[in-house]
Amino acid sequence: MSGYLLTHLKQLEAESIHIIREVAAEFENPVMLYSIGKDSSVMVRLAMKAFHPGPLPFPLLHIDTGWKFRDMITFRDAFCREHGLRLIVHTNDAPEARALHPVTAGSKTWTDVMKTQALLQALTAGGFDAAFGGARRDEEKSRAKERVYSFRDRFHQWDPKNQRPELWNLYNGRINKGESIRVFPLSNWTELDVWQYVHLEHIPVVPLYFAAPRPVVERDGNLIMVDDQRLPLDPGEQPQSRVVRFRTLGCYPFSGAVESSATTLPAIIQEMLLARTSERQGRMIDYDEAGSMEQKKKEGYF
Amino acid sequence: MLPESALIATDIDAYLAQHERKELVRFLTCGSVDDGKSTLIGRLLYDTHAIYDDQLAAVRRDSERRGSTGGDLDLSLLTDGLKAEREQGITIDVAYRYFSTARRKFIIADTPGHEQYTRNMATGASTCDVAIILVDARNGVARQTRRHSFIASLLGIRHVIVAINKMDLVEYSEEVFDRITEAYGQFAVKLEFTDLRFIPVSALHGDNVVQPSPRMAWYRGETLLHYLDTVHVSSDRNLIDFRFPVQYVNRPHLDFRGFAGTIASGVVRPGDEVVALPSGARSRVRTVVTWEGEQPEAFAPMAVTLTLADEIDVSRGDMLVRPENLPRVDRNLDAMVVWMADDALRPGRQYWIKHAASLVTGTVASLRYRIDVNSLQRQDAAALQMNEVGRCLLTLSRPVAFDAYRQNRATGAFILIDRMSNVTVGAGMIVDRVNAPGFLRDNWDDDTFAAMQAQRSSQVTSAERAGRFGHAPLTVLLTGLPGSGKTTIAYALERRLFEMGRAVTVLDGREMRTTISKGLGFTAAERSENLRRAIDVARFMNEAGLICICAFVAPSAAVRERARQAVASERFVEIHLSAPLDTCRAREETGSYARADTGELLDFPGVSAPYDVPAAPALSLDTASLTVDECVERIVTVLADKLDPPGLVRT
Numbered sequence: 001m002s003g004y005l006l007t008h009l010k011q012l013e014a015e016s017i018h019i020i021r022e023v024a025a026e027f028e029n030p031v032m033l034y035s036i037g038k039d040s041s042v043m044v045r046l047a048m049k050a051f052h053p054g055p056l057p058f059p060l061l062h063i064d065t066g067w068k069f070r071d072m073i074t075f076r077d078a079f080c081r082e083h084g085l086r087l088i089v090h091t092n093d094a095p096e097a098r099a100l101h102p103v104t105a106g107s108k109t110w111t112d113v114m115k116t117q118a119l120l121q122a123l124t125a126g127g128f129d130a131a132f133g134g135a136r137r138d139e140e141k142s143r144a145k146e147r148v149y150s151f152r153d154r155f156h157q158w159d160p161k162n163q164r165p166e167l168w169n170l171y172n173g174r175i176n177k178g179e180s181i182r183v184f185p186l187s188n189w190t191e192l193d194v195w196q197y198v199h200l201e202h203i204p205v206v207p208l209y210f211a212a213p214r215p216v217v218e219r220d221g222n223l224i225m226v227d228d229q230r231l232p233l234d235p236g237e238q239p240q241s242r243v244v245r246f247r248t249l250g251c252y253p254f255s256g257a258v259e260s261s262a263t264t265l266p267a268i269i270q271e272m273l274l275a276r277t278s279e280r281q282g283r284m285i286d287y288d289e290a291g292s293m294e295q296k297k298k299e300g301y302f
Numbered sequence: 303m304l305p306e307s308a309l310i311a312t313d314i315d316a317y318l319a320q321h322e323r324k325e326l327v328r329f330l331t332c333g334s335v336d337d338g339k340s341t342l343i344g345r346l347l348y349d350t351h352a353i354y355d356d357q358l359a360a361v362r363r364d365s366e367r368r369g370s371t372g373g374d375l376d377l378s379l380l381t382d383g384l385k386a387e388r389e390q391g392i393t394i395d396v397a398y399r400y401f402s403t404a405r406r407k408f409i410i411a412d413t414p415g416h417e418q419y420t421r422n423m424a425t426g427a428s429t430c431d432v433a434i435i436l437v438d439a440r441n442g443v444a445r446q447t448r449r450h451s452f453i454a455s456l457l458g459i460r461h462v463i464v465a466i467n468k469m470d471l472v473e474y475s476e477e478v479f480d481r482i483t484e485a486y487g488q489f490a491v492k493l494e495f496t497d498l499r500f501i502p503v504s505a506l507h508g509d510n511v512v513q514p515s516p517r518m519a520w521y522r523g524e525t526l527l528h529y530l531d532t533v534h535v536s537s538d539r540n541l542i543d544f545r546f547p548v549q550y551v552n553r554p555h556l557d558f559r560g561f562a563g564t565i566a567s568g569v570v571r572p573g574d575e576v577v578a579l580p581s582g583a584r585s586r587v588r589t590v591v592t593w594e595g596e597q598p599e600a601f602a603p604m605a606v607t608l609t610l611a612d613e614i615d616v617s618r619g620d621m622l623v624r625p626e627n628l629p630r631v632d633r634n635l636d637a638m639v640v641w642m643a644d645d646a647l648r649p650g651r652q653y654w655i656k657h658a659a660s661l662v663t664g665t666v667a668s669l670r671y672r673i674d675v676n677s678l679q680r681q682d683a684a685a686l687q688m689n690e691v692g693r694c695l696l697t698l699s700r701p702v703a704f705d706a707y708r709q710n711r712a713t714g715a716f717i718l719i720d721r722m723s724n725v726t727v728g729a730g731m732i733v734d735r736v737n738a739p740g741f742l743r744d745n746w747d748d749d750t751f752a753a754m755q756a757q758r759s760s761q762v763t764s765a766e767r768a769g770r771f772g773h774a775p776l777t778v779l780l781t782g783l784p785g786s787g788k789t790t791i792a793y794a795l796e797r798r799l800f801e802m803g804r805a806v807t808v809l810d811g812r813e814m815r816t817t818i819s820k821g822l823g824f825t826a827a828e829r830s831e832n833l834r835r836a837i838d839v840a841r842f843m844n845e846a847g848l849i850c851i852c853a854f855v856a857p858s859a860a861v862r863e864r865a866r867q868a869v870a871s872e873r874f875v876e877i878h879l880s881a882p883l884d885t886c887r888a889r890e891e892t893g894s895y896a897r898a899d900t901g902e903l904l905d906f907p908g909v910s911a912p913y914d915v916p917a918a919p920a921l922s923l924d925t926a927s928l929t930v931d932e933c934v935e936r937i938v939t940v941l942a943d944k945l946d947p948p949g950l951v952r953t
Contacts, residue, residue, distance in 0.1 A: 003536070004536075004539075004541055004569065004601045005325065005536055006326075006603070006604065007322060007323055007324060007325070007326075008324045008325060008326035008406075008407040009322065009324075010604075011326045011603065012326070013605075014564060014603055014604050014605040015603075015605075017564075017605035018549070018564045018605050021549050021550045021562055021563075021605070022549060022550075022659075024550060025549055025550045025618055025659070026661075048593065049592070049593035050562070050605070051552060051554075051562075052591065052592070052593040052607070053554060053558060053560075053591070054552050054553070054554025054555075054558070055554060137398050137400070138399075138400050144397040144398055144399060144412075145396065145397045145398075164725055164726040165421055165422070165424075165425045165642050165726050165729070166425060166726075167424065167425050167428040167429075167715070167717055167726075167729045168428045168429060168711065168712070168715045168717075169429075169564070169712075170656050170657075170715065170716065170717045172656065172717060172719055172724070172725075172726045174654060174719050174724035175724060176724065187398070188398065188400070188409055190400045190402075190407075192321075192402075193407075196318060196321060196322065199318065200322065266314040266315055266318060267314070269314060269318065270310055270311070270314040270317075273310045273317075274310060274311065275354070
């Protein structure tokens with residue numbers, strides 16, 4: 001700390017803690033979206049730092065589609081137990097949702113029903129007026145313009161033309177009854193920043209990020225892991241054991257693996273830095289149509 | 303590949319150790335629509351290898367589809383995000399981009415050049431250390447160049463790079479570069495940049511952006527990226543004045559009570575004596591708590607939790623500071639405001655004001671002037687429209703602790719929030735305290751008139767003057783609603799007294815407003831100040847031996863009482879001109895009542911503000927039933943005793 005200089009990670013950390021505290025101070029009933037991924041893990045750590053030595057003054061919320069990797073659920077439960085975190089798990093169990101199968105429904109319908117609608121159900125049921133999300137601006141072009149506080153109307157809708165200007169670190173948290181905000185404390189972090197922070201702070205992450213032999217099938221150039229018996233196999237399709245890992249985690253039928261030998265954090269970071277494709281490429285939901293992320297956000301997706 | 307690719311590939315641990323020490327620098331890019339801003343950012347990202355192959359492939363596809371660059375890679379497409387904007391070919395909001403070099407991580411605030419989007423530029427600039435102002439070499443310093451430069455200066459950016467772009471289209475001419483540099487330099491002397499550089503670039507071809515240009519050998523300066531990589535921004539931080547806005551009181555159990563917040567400026571250590579503002583309660587810092595453990599010291603902009611040695615009352619919105627280094631604590635703010643909403647800023651309206659961790663209501667007491675952002679000229683204005691900048695006086699519902707924005711961005715900035723829509727409608731920057739006008743403070747108590755008179759070395763006494771004129775001096779206050787006949791009666795009274803051989807003059811409210819009180823508004827505080835100034839003038843006239851007839855609405859009984867005390871009772875006569883409100887309305891010729899009814903004039907006595915009827919005036923005249931002459935005669939009668947006090951020696 002010589003010369004009173006903060007490294008960029010320490011500065012990002014301080015800015016994120018400021019945002020998290022501000023929401024806790026100004027909102028009546030916040031909740032933190034917890035997706036079990038590396039970004040969520042960093043966000044939860046920042047929240048723990050913000051309120052140390054006290055506990056988090058809000059619960060975590062996981063939207064479980066029922067098709068997450070088994071390792072994710074195991075990790076989630078152990079992590080929350082270890083840190084005494086309050087966790088709400090919500091799954092859309094409306095009859096039409098239960099009738100859906102991710103593979104036959106396709107990623108667009110699946111995301112809409114099991115993620116977007118499920119999220120809105122959980123937010124409404126909990127009466128939450130602020131929801132933290134781990135999205136970063138560097139993930140996708142339309143995210144670059146997202147505010148730290150993203151204002152939603154009574155129907156959880158996002159209007160890109162009607163967002164409030166955000167100056168200095170003076171966040172405007174004034175809302176009317178029934179309205180809410182989404183808050184993105186990691187807005188200014190990049191993928192590298194997140195990984196490096198995980199590394200420096202020894203933050204535990206789901207083992208799926210590390211390379212290991214896993215049973216996969218290759219579909220349209222994507223390596224899909226056969227995480228359980230529910231994944232329908234085409235005639236003649238035979239899972240093969242390949243050494244793979246995941247750059248992003250979601251519902252396993254939609255999460256493409258990459259072949260890799262990276263078994264340590266530095267090796268993952270090295271691979272990421274040398275990679276020439278962005279992390280969202282393995283996430284199939286972005287490929288539905290041009291500007292798709294924007295459309296999903298308008299409908300209430302995180 | 304990244305410039306550090308060799309290290310990444312061969313020694314990732316060494317790379318991580320290096321990356322861990324990077325400094326964060328935020329910069330803003332601003333330019334007019336066709337100055338090539340998006341291309342410049344695209345060029346920076348592309349040349350620093352911050353673009354992935356799949357993103358690049360998408361841009362290549364789009365470039366071909368649009369054909370705007372004749373099949374070449376259109377780098378501007380890397381940064382245009384929202385669909386509608388992409389289709390219009392312009393950026394219409396602030397977008398943030400990220401890249402890093404071996405030394406630094408950069409955050410780019412990409413703000414639009416469109417005329418109507420001043421607000422977005424102010425938003426982007428609010429967090430930046432450095433601004434890159436783009437100038438099209440073919441057009442030189444344009445109207446918008448001046449506008450962008452002014453806003454960057456207003457928002458406190460000290461480091462500015464003027465990137466003279468499209469040098470390829472002026473044959474890389476040194477003469478063109480020199481001409482623009484000189485023109486900009488002349489304009490920029492009015493601004494507050496401490497570090498101004500000029501770099502000739504071609505974003506399209508990459509000249510002097512990341513790589514030095516072989517086509518401009520005459521330019522011996524550094525490249526844009528080299529400047530960004532080395533500009534010294536850490537000394538811009540204020541590490542002198544400790545300011546800690548309490549953001550969150552952390553009380554997990556009875557044994558721990560911590561004050562969580564981000565250090566706005568300065569340094570703090572355990573044992574430091576602190577004062578909580580605005581209460582003034584004192585204590586000492588016991589511990590500086592973080593997740594990593596207790597710290598021997600912490601500094602801006604760290605987010606920490608402080609515990610204090612004593613159980614003093616501190617809550618969110620309070621500020622902890624050092625007793626020997628205090629900010630100003632006041633309900634009144636003098637600030638530059640950038641207006642950001644369709645609905646104009648109008649004096650008199652109430653807003654939420656968010657400043658540091660406080661949220662208070664406040665009124666814009668007056669709009670002193672508007673600044674033409676192109677010419678930097680000050681203009682009178684009744685309202686601030688969207689994208690306009692003006693100097694305002696605000697009165698808050700309770701005091702806050704603040705510094706001038708120039709000294710302290712974190713404690714000198716605030717936002718205005720509309721109370722109905724909850725939208726952020728304005729951004730304010732508090733003006734230097736030494737230049738702050740004192741007139742919103744209550745100056746009545748700080749009356750120096752008598753002390754100044756005592757120091758005068760005049761060799762003429764008051765008694766001698768009274769002897770010469772044949773009467774004692776007097777201040778006659780005619781108070782009443784607008785339209786009650788104050789000015790008419792004042793001048794008729796002046797004529798009558800003059801004909802009686804008295805030395806007399808009139809001081810009219812309207813004259814004060816257009817001269818000595820120019821710029822003052824009409825809130826209760828400002829009316830009070832206006833009368834205080836008038837009373838000072840009247841006292842000078844009294845000292846000169848004159849009778850001064852003051853025609854003022856003077857709606858507040860308390861303020862009139864202060865006027866009486868300031869002048870001294872024996873020299874002061876209060877006369878109330880009363881008439882029914884309807885008569886006043888009918889008589890008032892300038893249309894003020896109608897404007898007050900519609901809300902255009904605020905704080906208007908009799909309509910939207912109270913008028914305290916004097917309880918014990920020397921005389922109360924119903925000007926609806928009495929003629930002007932009758933009023934004058936009655937006043938003359940009342941004044942007679944005071945004008946000819948016993949013991950007056952005529953000379």
